[in-house]
Amino acid sequence: MGRIVVCIKGVPKPGTVKVDKETHTLRRESAELILNPPDRSALEVALRLKDQANFEVIAISMGPPNTIPVLQKVYALGVDDIYLISDRAFAGSDTLATSRIIAKALSLLSPFDLVVMGARSIDGETGQVPPETASLLNLPSITYVKELRFVDGKFIAIREDDFGEEEVEFPSPAIVSITPEIDYVRPPSLKRLLSLKEITPKILTNAELNLDEADIGLSGSPTQVAYVFEKTFVSRGEIFEGEPDELAEKLIKVLKEKGFLA
Amino acid sequence: MLIEFPLKEEHKIMIDLIKEIGEAYIKPYSLEWDEKEAYDATPIKALAQADLFGLIIPKEYGGLGFGTFEMCLAVEWLSYFCAGVSTTYAASFLGAYPIILFGSKEQKERYLPSIAKGEKLCAFALTEPQAGSDAFAIKTTAKKDGDFYILNGIKQWITNGGIADIYIVIALTDPAKGARGASAFIVEKGDPGFVVGKKEKKLGLRASVTTDLIFNDCRIPKERLIAKEGMGFMVALKTLDYARCGAGAQALGIAQAALEVSLKHAKTRVQFSQPVYQFQAVSHTFAEMAMRLSSARALVYSVCQYIDSGAKDFSGASAMAKCFATDQAMWITERAIQMMGGYGYMRDYPVQKFFRDAKCLQIYEGTNEIQRNIIARELAKWIKV
Numbered sequence: 001m002g003r004i005v006v007c008i009k010g011v012p013k014p015g016t017v018k019v020d021k022e023t024h025t026l027r028r029e030s031a032e033l034i035l036n037p038p039d040r041s042a043l044e045v046a047l048r049l050k051d052q053a054n055f056e057v058i059a060i061s062m063g064p065p066n067t068i069p070v071l072q073k074v075y076a077l078g079v080d081d082i083y084l085i086s087d088r089a090f091a092g093s094d095t096l097a098t099s100r101i102i103a104k105a106l107s108l109l110s111p112f113d114l115v116v117m118g119a120r121s122i123d124g125e126t127g128q129v130p131p132e133t134a135s136l137l138n139l140p141s142i143t144y145v146k147e148l149r150f151v152d153g154k155f156i157a158i159r160e161d162d163f164g165e166e167e168v169e170f171p172s173p174a175i176v177s178i179t180p181e182i183d184y185v186r187p188p189s190l191k192r193l194l195s196l197k198e199i200t201p202k203i204l205t206n207a208e209l210n211l212d213e214a215d216i217g218l219s220g221s222p223t224q225v226a227y228v229f230e231k232t233f234v235s236r237g238e239i240f241e242g243e244p245d246e247l248a249e250k251l252i253k254v255l256k257e258k259g260f261l262a
Numbered sequence: 263m264l265i266e267f268p269l270k271e272e273h274k275i276m277i278d279l280i281k282e283i284g285e286a287y288i289k290p291y292s293l294e295w296d297e298k299e300a301y302d303a304t305p306i307k308a309l310a311q312a313d314l315f316g317l318i319i320p321k322e323y324g325g326l327g328f329g330t331f332e333m334c335l336a337v338e339w340l341s342y343f344c345a346g347v348s349t350t351y352a353a354s355f356l357g358a359y360p361i362i363l364f365g366s367k368e369q370k371e372r373y374l375p376s377i378a379k380g381e382k383l384c385a386f387a388l389t390e391p392q393a394g395s396d397a398f399a400i401k402t403t404a405k406k407d408g409d410f411y412i413l414n415g416i417k418q419w420i421t422n423g424g425i426a427d428i429y430i431v432i433a434l435t436d437p438a439k440g441a442r443g444a445s446a447f448i449v450e451k452g453d454p455g456f457v458v459g460k461k462e463k464k465l466g467l468r469a470s471v472t473t474d475l476i477f478n479d480c481r482i483p484k485e486r487l488i489a490k491e492g493m494g495f496m497v498a499l500k501t502l503d504y505a506r507c508g509a510g511a512q513a514l515g516i517a518q519a520a521l522e523v524s525l526k527h528a529k530t531r532v533q534f535s536q537p538v539y540q541f542q543a544v545s546h547t548f549a550e551m552a553m554r555l556s557s558a559r560a561l562v563y564s565v566c567q568y569i570d571s572g573a574k575d576f577s578g579a580s581a582m583a584k585c586f587a588t589d590q591a592m593w594i595t596e597r598a599i600q601m602m603g604g605y606g607y608m609r610d611y612p613v614q615k616f617f618r619d620a621k622c623l624q625i626y627e628g629t630n631e632i633q634r635n636i637i638a639r640e641l642a643k644w645i646k647v
Contacts, residue, residue: 184304184307186308186311186312187279187282187283187286187287187308187311187312188279188282188312189311189312189313190275190276190279190312190313190314190326191313191316191326193275193279194272194275
């Protein structure tokens with residue numbers, strides 16, 4: 001039986017974002033976390049392979065303890081096991097530090113045939129962790145996969161890029177990131193939801209991962225977040241009044257000034 | 263609403279799951295399915311993956327082993343989103359009940375696990391062109407031929423025709439014995455001599471599929487007989503006793519949706535400088551809707567709990583639940599259209615769909631006239647003179 005590891009992330013529910021004023025990072029422990037929506041697609045892809053070819057599917061997540069309810073919901077979708085990768089020392093990690101942590105966790109969970117992740121998170125939106133993790137583990141990285149097939153013991157990815165679609169056959173193990181939206185994602189299972197209280201994830205701390213402090217957390221992050229804010233839109237406008245001729249001239253002038261007309 | 267019925271934690275978990283499924287897989291599409299009269303297998307797939315087809319299947323066959331009350335809660339909330347989808351779902355239970363109640367161990371082992379997983383849908387076939395309310399007037403025959411039965415006849419207006427894999431068919435093994443000469447059989451899609459007629463065009467429940475079933479020397483192994491020859495009507499009537507509450511539950515879901523949509527409208531629609539809800543003709547109508555819906559709900563829930571407590575004779579009770587709730591749903595949806603005025607009449611808005619969907623509930627699973635016959639009959643037994 002093969003093994004697929006799915007990396008998921010708990011992201012703040014839109015509208016509940018709190019930013020730490022000193023470090024400019026998200027206050028994840030106090031936020032209400034939801035499953036990063038693109039990760040739902042990643043889970044669906046992995047679970048279809050489980051249905052088709054009996055793979056074991058393990059979901060792992062790096063985050064503070066309030067990620068546990070997110071992992072429990074992921075368990076309800078049908079995965080075989082859930083892991084939380086959590087330690088105070090991991091807080092403030094940028095994508096590189098995060099990738100180091102996830103890469104180490106994955107090596108503890110090897111051997112595996114495949115790692116599946118969502119293409120990007122809705123809070124950071126960098127999309128960097130899947131290829132960075134692959135690079136650190138020296139594994140192939142295939143991004144923006146919209147469909148994954150398992151035929152005659154081989155994985156085939158259907159990728160979508162700006163120019164169309166391509167079919168990629170790749171050796172395993174490899175790290176695949178899945179497009180945010182796919183044709184269908186399954187609902188949770190009632191049987192599992194009814195027994196959710198008894199389900200707790202296995203926890204991996206830095207005691208198990210044994211990473212150098214210089215490589216993790218804020219101190220291990222070469223990029224520093226300057227400013228994080230929630231986007232708001234303010235409606236701005238100006239009303240011009242006058243005769244049609246005047247207005248037309250005024251409008252042309254304004255459009256030229258703003259660079260919309262040559 | 264104005265009353266909250268006490269629900270166990272497991273009920274709340276189930277209802278939240280159904281609401282999640284309704285919002286994601288049903289709500290964005292229900293008006294389109296209605297407009298196109300299209301059956302979409304996607305919400306059925308979602309319900310199957312959510313374990314919801316196993317609700318009343320015993321645990322040893324992969325189900326959840328829940329009772330009538332849980333089945334009705336599920337049907338009620340699915341109907342809130344689309345009664346067409348809930349009809350496909352509930353009709354499958356109607357087809358599964360004969361196997362659960364009367365099936366042999368081999369039949370249960372052969373069919374119930376895949377029914378519980380939602381891999382196979384069921385259908386229940388009793389009605390014929392000349393036998394609706396007068397169910398005993400069926401003419402489909404099942405002639406014993408060595409190790410087989412050969413079925414000949416037509417079943418009319420069968421929900422899930424063509425999309426079900428398992429069909430419970432009531433046919434006459436001994437025409438001379440009248441009602442005592444009928445037997446219940448399991449017919450599978452693909453059995454030789456069994457074809458499905460064209461899909462019917464309906465007033466409502468348009469996301470659900472209704473067809474005729476045609477048996478032309480349909481040959482099935484004798485193991486497909488449920489219980490014994492002659493027990494056909496007992497199997498059919500007992501099945502209907504259990505399933506009636508489901509039709510009542512559908513009525514609750516449709517009426518709830520109609521009440522909510524029309525109430526929201528009445529609070530925002532301004533005429534004569536005020537929301538129309540301020541006019542007593544309107545607010546009193548909503549008060550009436552609320553009373554009728556709440557009493558229908560109380561009746562359906564208490565009949566479910568009566569059945570689940572192990573009652574042996576509940577034909578009258580389930581007939582009351584079905585008849586009362588479905589009649590109330592028709593009243594409520596008609597008034598909901600009226601309270602919304604022109605918006606109630608336009609097909610861009612859902613209220614007209616609720617009205618058309620509710621109408622079928624007064625007709626199928628035993629017309630409300632037949633339900634009143636049953637209630638009157640049971641009532642007469644109750645008082646001895």
